[in-house]
Structures are given as structure tokens and as C-alpha cells.
Amino acid sequence: MLRSSPRALLIFTRNPVPGKCKTRLAATIGEKAALDIYVFLLRHTAAQCTGLEGVQKMVYFSESPGDGVIWDTEIFEYRLQQGTDLGMRMQHAFEDAFKSGYGEIIVIGSDLLDLSTADLENAFELLSDNEAVLGPAQDGGYYLLGLTRPVPGIFHNKSWGTKTVLKDTLGDLKNFRTALLPVRNDIDQYEDIEGNPVFEPFLNKE
Incomplete structure (x- = not known):
């Protein structure tokens, strides 16, 4: 596909397969509810x-291209993650985007109920005046990372899924102009959805 914009949004997702997504959440509410x-x-x-x-x-x-039901192929380009851990997979995706000529690149996950179109617009606008933008997650990680140029080591030596990721990433960005977005809560375990009425219908199914 030909590049149509200097801005690229990379959306990382796991294929929705029972037992292979939201495993920490599934440990509490079951695989079917977690998948839903x-x-x-x-x-x-x-x-x-x-x-x-x-x-x-x-x-x-994460595993194979989607079937177009969730991600409209007229809007989204399909890619496969490459690498043995999350850091390597994100590094490969950023390298590919930079080589393709994009100058403002943002990566997000796909499990953030708090994420809005306005958040994404704001993140890209912040990249107009900064070299990096970071969206801190409540668990000590991040839900969004944007870069205008490669940052050495930013995807290396991280304990992915732990509370040290944000701190270590900010250390990698200490010499880069970095903007921070509001702290948000991504959905990884039961505590992240507990008490939220949005998720009650999924928990009360027979």
C-alpha cells in the first residue's frame, strides 16, 4: 500500500482466540467471559x-491476519508482528514504518476502554512539537508510545508487563523532548474491570 500520510498508527492486537488472550483476566472470570x-x-x-x-x-x-469483521480492510492495513517478545515486535514495526517514510509514528494496544479518538488526535499533535509522546498506564507500563525518530534501546531490556516499564522507558527518553498524556487504565486483570458497569453484562451471563 502506498504511503498516504507522514503519520502512522500501529495497533498491536492479539487474535481473539480462547485461552490465548486476556489470560490473567480469564484466570478469574473464565475464558469465555474474558474473550467476550x-x-x-x-x-x-x-x-x-x-x-x-x-x-x-x-x-x-499476533498470529494471523484478521477476517475483516472487526478491522475494516478499507480502513486498516493488515500486518503480522515479528519478534520473540513485545519489545522486538514493536521495534520491528517502528523500523518498518520509519523506513517507509513516516515521520510521526504511534503504537497503541487494543485493550483500553478509556481510549478515544480525541486522545489519538492529541497525541499526534504533541508529536508536532516533541520527539516522543508517552501515555502512562496505571500499572506502571504505557498504553501509547509515539516517536518522530528512533530512540536507541527503547525496546530493549524491559520486563514487559511489569510496573518498571514506564520508568525504564522514561529513562531511555531523558535526552528527548517528551510529552506525557493522562494516566489511563488498560484492561489486564479482574481488578481493572471490577465495579465498572460496562463489563457487568459479560460477567452475568449464564
């Missing part, structure tokens, strides 16, 4: 990204 919640979050993310204009949108699947 994940599909709900995927649809939410797709809707928010669809409303983003002037940006090339690429969905990076």
Missing part, C-alpha cells in the same frame, strides 16, 4: 481509530 470482553475492547479500539483522519492505520496481529 476482549472482543468488545477490540471493537471499541477499532471504532476510535476509524474516526482518526489523516493517518495511515496498520493493525499488527
